[in-house]
Structures are given as structure tokens and as C-alpha cells.
Amino acid sequence: MSEKQIQEQSLEELYAEAHEHTINVGDVKIHAKRMGGKFRNLKWASNLLWIVFFIGPFLRLGDRQAILLDIPNRQFHIFNLTLLPQDLWMLSFVLLFFAILLAVVTALAGRVWCGFFCFQTVWTDVFTWIEEKLEGGPAKRRKLEKAPWNSAKIIVRLKKYSLWILVAFLTGMSFTAWFTDAYQLWVDFFILNAASTVYITVSMFVVGTFFLAGILREQTCFWLCPYARIQAVMIDDTTIVPSYDVKRGEKRGRILKNKPAPEDQGDCVDCNQCVAVCPTGVDIRGGQQEGCIMCGLCLDACDAVMEKINKPTGLIKYASWDGIMGKEELPLLKRPRVWVYSAILMVSVIGVTLGLSGMESLELKVLHARQPLFVLQSDGTIQNRYTLKVLNKMNADMNVIISVDKSEFKGLKLLGAEKEVVAVHGTVTPVTIFVKVPKKNLTEKSQPILFTVKGKDSDGNEYKSNRESVFIGPKR
Amino acid sequence: MSENNPFPDEGNTGHIWDDNLRELSNPPPNWWMMAWYASIAFVIGYGLIYPMIPLANTFTKGLTGWTAISEFNEAVAEVEAMRKPNEDKIAAKTAKEILADDELSAYVEASGKVLFGDNCAACHATGGAGNDGYPVLADDDWLYGGTIEQIQATIANGRKGMMTAHAATLSxxxxxxxxxxxxxxxxxxxxxxxxxxxxxxxxxxxxxxxxxxxxxxxxxxxxxxxxxxxxxxxxxxxxxxxxxxxxxxxxxxxxxAEMPAFKDKLSEADIKKMAVYVYKFGGGK
The missing domain is CATH 1.10.760.10 (Cytochrome c-like domain)
Structure with missing residues (x-):
């Protein structure tokens, strides 16, 4: 073939599909074209992170599940860490961390979450991959959609839906497995012995996954997800997002056979490949918009075309609006948003770190009786009643001994703490005790008093927790 | 009102004012009629299932026989069934044995609050803190003895203090x-x-x-x-x-100084409970 023939052939190829891919207004199903490239590979790699979701529950630690979110017993096990409802405040810092992380990433690099990590994107990607393997490329799928229901269509659709349901079922089972023993779950599920909540959860996931990733797809990003709506206030002219280089591309025009391009024509050859590959069916050349999940697939498509027609790549590229318009861009460290976001991130990281490092396996809370505040006894002592709440976060019961700091109270007597108390594991054990101090030895109406609870586990490790309360006496 | 109807074909009611302001007789909207029939169906269904119509001395019972008071009684029975194992043990044991049983005395401490609040707290105050003229129960000074049996006897039989007036005999x-x-x-x-x-x-x-x-x-x-x-x-x-x-x-x-007797007012089990509850205020001997 001569060079001219090659060019003609590839030109035909280039524009063959141009009319098929239209911008998404929600009335037709988007069938995006799949093609290889840098961002496509990156997307597969980031999709793989979700493997953790599937295999995580199967990790073991000793004789129990390594990560178990045990709702009925109100405790979360994360490897060696056990979290009880009392530790819930740390969750607010964790949530703050992720909320701000999302804001930081969006402010700097746009919707990285949407394009590469969001379960909606990832599952839709897998579902459409299955669809393509069974039904063929976008053109064939569009044809099949319009085709009458004959046996061939029924068979291919059945195959597709079964595989989708299988993925959806695995998703539901994996989700459920985080909350109960994963191995037992699989056994119980099939001998119909699992809890009704398991069946309800799994079926909700099957329906939800099938509907959201199989049927609704990018419409979820358009109409259901609030993130698409708030991204506009989170990104600005300095945010690096997939952008069409307007200055270079316009005025766009098709390459015509045997006819030189007009002088004012830009580099965009109007092949519509960027629209063709877009999983949400937007036209990036219209500028940044709510439908763009910033997955970078149009960069791959455009670069491939540019290479083919011997023009420099990067007509669509990761760049900020300022960059595209040739304005000077502030370095990252000089942007106030970076500093503010980093500061909030630090606060939440410090909060969680402090919380985790300060977490005791044994915790003591002391409640002073409200009525009566104190009682005069016949021997002239003042008696205060306390309820001690001993929280044992370990995996076994522990005998603990309660003591009180007597240094500030001459002649103090502690009643009710003579015996060791069994602190039941994973819960709070209440103990009522009385403290007696001779009235003449009291100096204030209310004095601080320090309680200590101490115990040893079976390995001989000592645990201890202190808590200050008050000792109340009559008015001086 | 117009005598001659200038709009004969539109099915108006014949009420016409100011030449063309007229009253039509369109049917209500479909959704309204559906809601109307559904309401009627609901009332019939309700009447079949639940008690509804008051009669002279009785009322229509409904197919399920449900009443609000029976639902309440069932809920009470459910709570009582939950308490029964402990209540049975309390009935079978003496106050002293209840006190020695950690689980039972914890049950009494938790459940005795209502009983104490209803019968005792008016004079002795919550937590046995005492009031002017009414003894503190949380201390260890007892006029009639602070053992569990003595406390139980005081609650059951009441007490009446007695001291002669000495104004006449002493200067x-x-x-x-x-x-x-x-x-x-x-x-x-x-x-x-x-x-x-x-x-x-x-x-x-x-x-x-x-x-x-x-x-x-x-x-x-x-x-x-x-x-x-x-x-x-x-x-x-x-x-x-x-x-x-x-x-x-x-x-x-x-x-x-008079403590009323509670043996006619409270059951024996309740008196035992109160004895244990008072003992646990911290003054029992």
C-alpha cells in the first residue's frame, strides 16, 4: 500500500464511529469504547485495590477473624486492637480525616476518587468489561440493544446477567463477611442457617449492585451522587484536571482527503474519540463539567489519535485552567488552601494517634453518689458512696483490686473493695464502694480523691487505671 | 342568573352569573375518588379487625379481639416473666440470704428504686438521705438495730418512738x-x-x-x-x-416519731427487697 492509501484508510477508520458517539443527556445508554493506554492501565491498577474488600474478612489472627466489626457484641476488632463504643469519638476524627482528604485531593487534582477508586466507577468498569467480552464492542452492543429478542440475544443476555449477579453476590457476601465470621458465613449461607439479616443484606447488595453498576451506571454519577454537584465549589482555576487545550485545538476541523487544512484550523481533528471512550459520555472539549469523573481515558484516546496523525500529544492533558490559559501558576506550597487543608488533616491525624496511644485496656470511671452526697456515721466519720465502673477491653476476664490514694485523707477507710473484683471482658463491671474519713481530718467541703484499679492478665502483664473523683463532707 | 343557557352543551348546572361565570358539574379528580374509596375500604377493614362501634353495654370486638389494655397487660406480663426467676428466688429466700447472693442483691439494688421511691422516699428521701425529723437510712446509727432482720421487722411492723415528757418531773x-x-x-x-x-x-x-x-x-x-x-x-x-x-x-x-407498718401495704417479698435495698445504703450491720 502506498502512503496515501494508508492515510486514507486510517482517515476512514478515524471518522467511522464519529457519528455514533453522542454527548450524554440521559436518554440513551452510554456504550463507551475501550482502548488501551496509560490511564487505562492506571485504572486497572487502582481497581485492584478493591481486592482488599474481598479478601480482608478471610484474614485470621489466632483463632478469630483479624478484622471483625462485631455489631451484636458492640466491639470492633482490628487486628490486635479492640474498639468498644467508648472509643467511638475517634471515629469522628477518622471521618474528618477522610472528608478533608477528599477535599484536599479534589482541590489539587480533581475527582481522583471518582475516576479511579469509587466503587460505582470500579464496579461499572468491571460490569461493562464483562458486557464487552460477551456482547462485543459499542457498535455491536447498540445493535444488540435494538435487535428483537431471539434465542441468540436471550442466551448472551442470560450469560451477562448471571455473571453480573455472581459479581453482585460476591460483593454482598464480602460486605457481610466483615461483620461476622467469614468462613462460617459461607457455610451457614448455603445450609440456610445464616441469620435473616445476612440474607436481607446480601439480597439488597445483589439488587443494588446489579441495578447501580449494571443498569444505572454513569447516571448514578450524574443524578444520584452529591459529590458531582459539590465538586464545582471544590475545584478552582489552579486545580489540575483533565483539560482540553482550547488554544491549541480550536478551531477544530476534520482532516479532509486531498485538501489542505485552512490556516486558522487548530489541532483538534474532531474525531470524537474523546467522547467515544468517555464512560459518562461527556465531551471534555466543552470544558470541565459535572459529568466528568476525571478518569483520564480521553487523554489516552486523544494521544493515540495525535500519534496517528503525527501531531504532538497532550491536546487533552492534565492541566489547570490557569495552565491552559498560560497564566502563572502558584507553587503548591504557596497556596493558602493547601495549608488550611493540611492543618485540618494534621488535627485529625493527631486526634486519632492520641486516641489510639492513650487507649487503655483497663479503664476506670467513678460516679459519686448524688443523694446523699455524704453521710455522718456514728463514729464521727463522713461516708461517701461511689459506683466504680471498670471497663475491661481485653479478651479475658481479669481480677482487679480497687485502691484509693490515702495521702490526703488521714484515717481513710475503704469499704467494699476488700475482695478482688472480676472485671468481665468486653463490658463494664459496676462496683459500689464506700469511703470513710474522720470528720475532723477533712479540710475542705470537697476534696479530690484518686481511685486506682489494678490487675494482672494470665501472662502476668500488669494493667492499671486511675480516675479522680471528689470526697464531699459537711460545710466547714 | 341567566334564564337561557348560552352554553347548553358543556353540561353546566344552569347557574350562570355575569353572562359567562358558570358552575360546572365535573366529577372529582380520579385520585380523589380513589382515595375516597380507599378510605371507605379502610374503615370497613378497621371495623372488621379492631373494636370499633360502642353498643349499649358492650362494643364490637373485631376479629382479632385486640384491645389496648390487653396489649398493655401482655407487655407487663412479658416484663414480669423476665423478672420471675429473680422474684421466685427472692420469695424463697430470707432477706439475709438475698443479701449474701451477689446477683440477687444487685437485682434488688437495681429494681428496688421504684418501690423505695413510691413508699419510702417521701420521708427518708432518695438514697435514704433523710429529712428534718425523719431518720437518715444511709448511716450506721439505728434506733431499732441495723441488722437485716431488724430492718425488715421495722419496715413490716412499723415503729413508734416513746419517751416520757420530763417537764413536770425535772426542774x-x-x-x-x-x-x-x-x-x-x-x-x-x-x-x-x-x-x-x-x-x-x-x-x-x-x-x-x-x-x-x-x-x-x-x-x-x-x-x-x-x-x-x-x-x-x-x-x-x-x-x-x-x-x-x-x-x-x-x-x-x-x-x-412514727414509722407506719408496711406489712399490709407491701408483699412480703417487697418488704424483703426494701430491707436489702435500705441495708445497702451503706449503714447496714
Whole structure:
């Protein structure tokens, strides 16, 4: 073939599909074209992170599940860490961390979450991959959609839906497995012995996954997800997002056979490949918009075309609006948003770190009786009643001994703490005790008093927790 | 109103004002009619299922036989069934055995609050903190003894304090001497003159030779810091008690001290519970 023939052939190829891919207004199903490239590979790699979701529950630690979110017993096990409802405040810092992380990433690099990590994107990607393997490329799928229901269509659709349901079922089972023993779950599920909540959860996931990733797809990003709506206030002219280089591309025009391009024509050859590959069916050349999940697939498509027609790549590229318009861009460290976001991130990281490092396996809370505040006894002592709440976060019961700091109270007597108390594991054990101090030895109406609870586990490790309360006496 | 209907074909009611303002008879909207029929169906269904129509002496019962009070009674029965194992044990055991059983006494401590609040707290205050003229239950000074059996007997049978008025038999000076003697006793002071008078006037007959009181008589321990009747001026308070006595007939200024009997008001199990509950305030012996 001569060079001219090659060019003609590839030109035909280039524009063959141009009319098929239209911008998404929600009335037709988007069938995006799949093609290889840098961002496509990156997307597969980031999709793989979700493997953790599937295999995580199967990790073991000793004789129990390594990560178990045990709702009925109100405790979360994360490897060696056990979290009880009392530790819930740390969750607010964790949530703050992720909320701000999302804001930081969006402010700097746009919707990285949407394009590469969001379960909606990832599952839709897998579902459409299955669809393509069974039904063929976008053109064939569009044809099949319009085709009458004959046996061939029924068979291919059945195959597709079964595989989708299988993925959806695995998703539901994996989700459920985080909350109960994963191995037992699989056994119980099939001998119909699992809890009704398991069946309800799994079926909700099957329906939800099938509907959201199989049927609704990018419409979820358009109409259901609030993130698409708030991204506009989170990104600005300095945010690096997939952008069409307007200055270079316009005025766009098709390459015509045997006819030189007009002088004012830009580099965009109007092949519509960027629209063709877009999983949400937007036209990036219209500028940044709510439908763009910033997955970078149009960069791959455009670069491939540019290479083919011997023009420099990067007509669509990761760049900020300022960059595209040739304005000077502030370095990252000089942007106030970076500093503010980093500061909030630090606060939440410090909060969680402090919380985790300060977490005791044994915790003591002391409640002073409200009525009566104190009682005069016949021997002239003042008696205060306390309820001690001993929280044992370990995996076994522990005998603990309660003591009180007597240094500030001459002649103090502690009643009710003579015996060791069994602190039941994973819960709070209440103990009522009385403290007696001779009235003449009291100096204030209310004095601080320090309680200590101490115990040893079976390995001989000592645990201890202190808590200050008050000792109340009559008015001086 | 127009005599001749200028709009004969549109099915108006014939009520026409101002030439063309007229009343039509369109049917209500479909959704409205559907809601209307659904409401009727609901009422019929409701009447079939639930009690609805009051009759002379009775009412229509409905197919399910449901009533609000039966639902309430079922809920109460459910709670009682939950409590039954513990309640049965309480009925079978003595108060002392309940006290020795950690689980049962914890149950009593948790569930006794309502009973105490209904029957006892009006005088003795929540937590047994006591009120003016009503003894503190959280201390270890008991007129009638602080063992679990004695507390149970006090609740069941009630108590009535008894002390003669001495205004007629003792001179004012003697009352002053005795009052300062007993107030001094509680502060650990010795007073030979008072002691002699205490013995010669036979106070010891009730309060004991050591003035520490006798549980059998319900006489007060005069040597400790706790007073049955408290006033800002403890000396004046002691004088009044000596002069006018406790529950002394015919003395207008006498002290009133009476604990009602609860054996007819509370079940035996409840009395045991209250004994344990009071004992656990911290003063039981």
C-alpha cells in the first residue's frame, strides 16, 4: 500500500464511529469504547485495590477473624486492637480525616476518587468489561440493544446477567463477611442457617449492585451522587484536571482527503474519540463539567489519535485552567488552601494517634453518689458512696483490686473493695464502694480523691487505671 | 342568573352569573375518588379487625379481639416473666440470704428504686438521705438495730418512738444539766455532774448505763454524733426532747416519731427487697 492509501484508510477508520458517539443527556445508554493506554492501565491498577474488600474478612489472627466489626457484641476488632463504643469519638476524627482528604485531593487534582477508586466507577468498569467480552464492542452492543429478542440475544443476555449477579453476590457476601465470621458465613449461607439479616443484606447488595453498576451506571454519577454537584465549589482555576487545550485545538476541523487544512484550523481533528471512550459520555472539549469523573481515558484516546496523525500529544492533558490559559501558576506550597487543608488533616491525624496511644485496656470511671452526697456515721466519720465502673477491653476476664490514694485523707477507710473484683471482658463491671474519713481530718467541703484499679492478665502483664473523683463532707 | 343557557352543551348546572361565570358539574379528580374509596375500604377493614362501634353495654370486638389494655397487660406480663426467676428466688429466700447472693442483691439494688421511691422516699428521701425529723437510712446509727432482720421487722411492723415528757418531773436547771451532758457526750466531753444526774434520774433505764441506747426499746444512742432530732442549736433541741418527750400523750410540744407498718401495704417479698435495698445504703450491720 502506498502512503496515501494508508492515510486514507486510517482517515476512514478515524471518522467511522464519529457519528455514533453522542454527548450524554440521559436518554440513551452510554456504550463507551475501550482502548488501551496509560490511564487505562492506571485504572486497572487502582481497581485492584478493591481486592482488599474481598479478601480482608478471610484474614485470621489466632483463632478469630483479624478484622471483625462485631455489631451484636458492640466491639470492633482490628487486628490486635479492640474498639468498644467508648472509643467511638475517634471515629469522628477518622471521618474528618477522610472528608478533608477528599477535599484536599479534589482541590489539587480533581475527582481522583471518582475516576479511579469509587466503587460505582470500579464496579461499572468491571460490569461493562464483562458486557464487552460477551456482547462485543459499542457498535455491536447498540445493535444488540435494538435487535428483537431471539434465542441468540436471550442466551448472551442470560450469560451477562448471571455473571453480573455472581459479581453482585460476591460483593454482598464480602460486605457481610466483615461483620461476622467469614468462613462460617459461607457455610451457614448455603445450609440456610445464616441469620435473616445476612440474607436481607446480601439480597439488597445483589439488587443494588446489579441495578447501580449494571443498569444505572454513569447516571448514578450524574443524578444520584452529591459529590458531582459539590465538586464545582471544590475545584478552582489552579486545580489540575483533565483539560482540553482550547488554544491549541480550536478551531477544530476534520482532516479532509486531498485538501489542505485552512490556516486558522487548530489541532483538534474532531474525531470524537474523546467522547467515544468517555464512560459518562461527556465531551471534555466543552470544558470541565459535572459529568466528568476525571478518569483520564480521553487523554489516552486523544494521544493515540495525535500519534496517528503525527501531531504532538497532550491536546487533552492534565492541566489547570490557569495552565491552559498560560497564566502563572502558584507553587503548591504557596497556596493558602493547601495549608488550611493540611492543618485540618494534621488535627485529625493527631486526634486519632492520641486516641489510639492513650487507649487503655483497663479503664476506670467513678460516679459519686448524688443523694446523699455524704453521710455522718456514728463514729464521727463522713461516708461517701461511689459506683466504680471498670471497663475491661481485653479478651479475658481479669481480677482487679480497687485502691484509693490515702495521702490526703488521714484515717481513710475503704469499704467494699476488700475482695478482688472480676472485671468481665468486653463490658463494664459496676462496683459500689464506700469511703470513710474522720470528720475532723477533712479540710475542705470537697476534696479530690484518686481511685486506682489494678490487675494482672494470665501472662502476668500488669494493667492499671486511675480516675479522680471528689470526697464531699459537711460545710466547714 | 341567566334564564337561557348560552352554553347548553358543556353540561353546566344552569347557574350562570355575569353572562359567562358558570358552575360546572365535573366529577372529582380520579385520585380523589380513589382515595375516597380507599378510605371507605379502610374503615370497613378497621371495623372488621379492631373494636370499633360502642353498643349499649358492650362494643364490637373485631376479629382479632385486640384491645389496648390487653396489649398493655401482655407487655407487663412479658416484663414480669423476665423478672420471675429473680422474684421466685427472692420469695424463697430470707432477706439475709438475698443479701449474701451477689446477683440477687444487685437485682434488688437495681429494681428496688421504684418501690423505695413510691413508699419510702417521701420521708427518708432518695438514697435514704433523710429529712428534718425523719431518720437518715444511709448511716450506721439505728434506733431499732441495723441488722437485716431488724430492718425488715421495722419496715413490716412499723415503729413508734416513746419517751416520757420530763417537764413536770425535772426542774429547768436539771434539764439544762442533762441536755449539756448528752450533747457533751457526743463531742467526747466528760461531765461528772451531768453523769450523776443521768443516773439518779434513771435515764439509764432506757438509754443504758453507757448511754448508748437499746435497740429493743428503740432508745437513742446519746454518745455518737448523730441525732434523731436535729436543730441548728443542738443543745436547745436536746432540751426540748427531754422536756417534752417523744410521742408523749397530752404534750403539745412533744416530738413526733412514727414509722407506719408496711406489712399490709407491701408483699412480703417487697418488704424483703426494701430491707436489702435500705441495708445497702451503706449503714447496714
Amino acid at each position: 429547768e436547771a436539771e434539764i439544762d444539766t442533762l441536755a449539756s451532758y448528752v450533747v457533751g457526750l457526743s463531742e467526747g466531753k466528760a461531765d461528772e455532774k451531768g453523769k450523776a444526774l443521768f443516773q439518779s434520774k434513771a435515764c439509764f433505764a432506757c438509754h443504758g448505763m453507757d448511754a448508748k441506747g437499746m435497740a429493743a426499746l428503740g432508745s437513742a444512742n446519746l454518745t455518737d454524733g448523730i441525732w434523731r432530732f436535729t436543730e441548728a442549736d443542738q443543745l436547745a433541741s436536746a432540751k426540748r426532747t427531754i422536756a417534752h418527750g417523744v410521742n408523749a400523750a397530752g404534750d403539745a410540744e412533744t416530738r413526733n
